[in-house]
Amino acid sequence: MQVGIIGATGYGGLELLRLLYNHSEIENIHLFSSSEEGIVFSNKYAHLRKIIDQPLQKIEPEALQKLEVIFTSTPSGVSSKLIPEILTENVKVIDLSGDFRIKNTEDYEKWYKLSPAPQKLIEQSVYGLTEWNGKEIQKGKLIANPGCYPTAVLLSLLPLLRDELIDSENLIIDAKSGISGAGNKPNANNHFCETNDNTSIYKINKHQHIPEIEQAMSMFAHTDQPITFSTHLVPMNRGIMATSYAKLQKGITKDDLLNSLHDKYDQHPFVRILEDASKISTSQVRGTNYCDIHINIDERTGRATIISVIDNLVKGAAGQAIQNMNLMFGIEETSGLKQIPIWI
Known part of the structure; x- marks a missing residue:
């Protein structure tokens, strides 16, 4: 699978990268940034040297539409503007922001103090609480990953x-x-x-x-x-x-x-x-x-x-997002998520 992460430089994006890197079904991970395009990722995060040495890519719909699944790990208010341009028949999106979680747009405006996403996409989005909404997630194209x-x-x-x-x-x-x-x-x-x-x-x-x-x-x-x-x-x-x-x-x-x-x-x-x-x-x-x-x-x-x-950062963000991806693509639910807890 070809996977993209928009907002790869944030903590959620870093966790997505850490977990997807060892996922058996992922061939390539494409990293996108709105503010740091061209920067070699391992120059920004030295712990990734000789692991992720690729440059951050510019967010362009043409490049994104060639991928199979895109994770948007952006601040609220950003995904609502990006996703309408990149969600196509061939691309599935898992959004880690709050832009598609709240079905009532008036509630979203009240609590987030932001303009809501397009109503059509809000209605299309599936709330990604995996253990409770698995059947709908399997059929979904736009997943609103729950908050932590x-x-x-x-x-x-x-x-x-x-x-x-x-x-x-x-x-x-x-x-x-x-x-x-x-x-x-x-x-x-x-x-x-x-x-x-x-x-x-x-x-x-x-x-x-x-x-x-x-x-x-x-x-x-x-x-x-x-x-x-x-x-x-x-x-x-x-x-x-x-x-x-x-x-x-x-x-x-x-x-x-x-x-x-x-x-x-x-x-x-x-x-x-x-x-x-x-x-x-x-x-x-x-x-x-x-x-x-x-x-x-x-x-x-x-x-x-x-x-x-x-x-x-894992069950509250990146891990649950990957769990949802697994369901969407018919992959074993635990794929890429079998880490033993870091006790010390």
């Missing part, structure tokens, strides 16, 4: 909401991410002196992933309740831990919750249910496409604490 926070949150909550084991009202979600989630362009928010030895909360009740999570809960679990969602930056490079608090429905036990999770995910290779609380941590999934989930019941309050961890 929504991936962690939705994988842990959807089975329990769908099976009506937890109350969808007053759902509170506390999520923490490593600094790489902010991207690699320097600013005050990811400056070492600002982030080292520090934890901060941001976008309080205004995070753009809120409507995405609520939309997916409606799609897959048929609940339309709003959520309370808080996000924090913690001083580590990568990883997300999402902790959700939900009231149990009457008579529901911990075994009921575990059975729901196992029934949904035991046949899926990248979701692991952990019953030992001491084993749930971001280090358990670093560098991999795994999502680990743990639940705990507080019988005193009748609440469930539901915890999930992912690597925000």
Whole structure:
């Protein structure tokens, strides 16, 4: 297969390259940049010397239309303008930005503060939460890859909401991410002196992933309740831990919750249910496409604490995108994604 990455110099693009490089079905990876065309990639990222020594290419529709699949790893607001020019009968696109995730264009404008993509393409796009939308992904030509926070949150909550084991009202979600989630362009928010030895909360009740999570809960679990969602930056490079608090429905036990999770995910290779609380941590999934989930019941309050961890750059971005590519092309779902976690 001939594959292209637009936005190859960002963290998401680098992870796509790292994972696709060892994918058995990929013959060539073409790298594109809007601002650094002509630069030899390994001159920018020295760890890739003698591995990826090719120059970055200019983004031109003629060159892109010769490829079979294109990953757009760009800031939101860019893909919506690029994709209409490159999506053809022979080219499939997997978009890692937020431009095609939100079906309601008014919601997109409200939360992203940007002009939406063309309505026709938004309607055509398939939401790429792999474990929940696999059949539609297999048929899709334009995949809206989920956000990192929504991936962690939705994988842990959807089975329990769908099976009506937890109350969808007053759902509170506390999520923490490593600094790489902010991207690699320097600013005050990811400056070492600002982030080292520090934890901060941001976008309080205004995070753009809120409507995405609520939309997916409606799609897959048929609940339309709003959520309370808080996000924090913690001083580590990568990883997300999402902790959700939900009231149990009457008579529901911990075994009921575990059975729901196992029934949904035991046949899926990248979701692991952990019953030992001491084993749930971001280090358990670093560098991999795994999502680990743990639940705990507080019988005193009748609440469930539901915890999930992912690597925000892999299962939360590049890994899930490749998982979706595999489904789209009829390739073994785990191809290119069998890395053992980087524990140390």
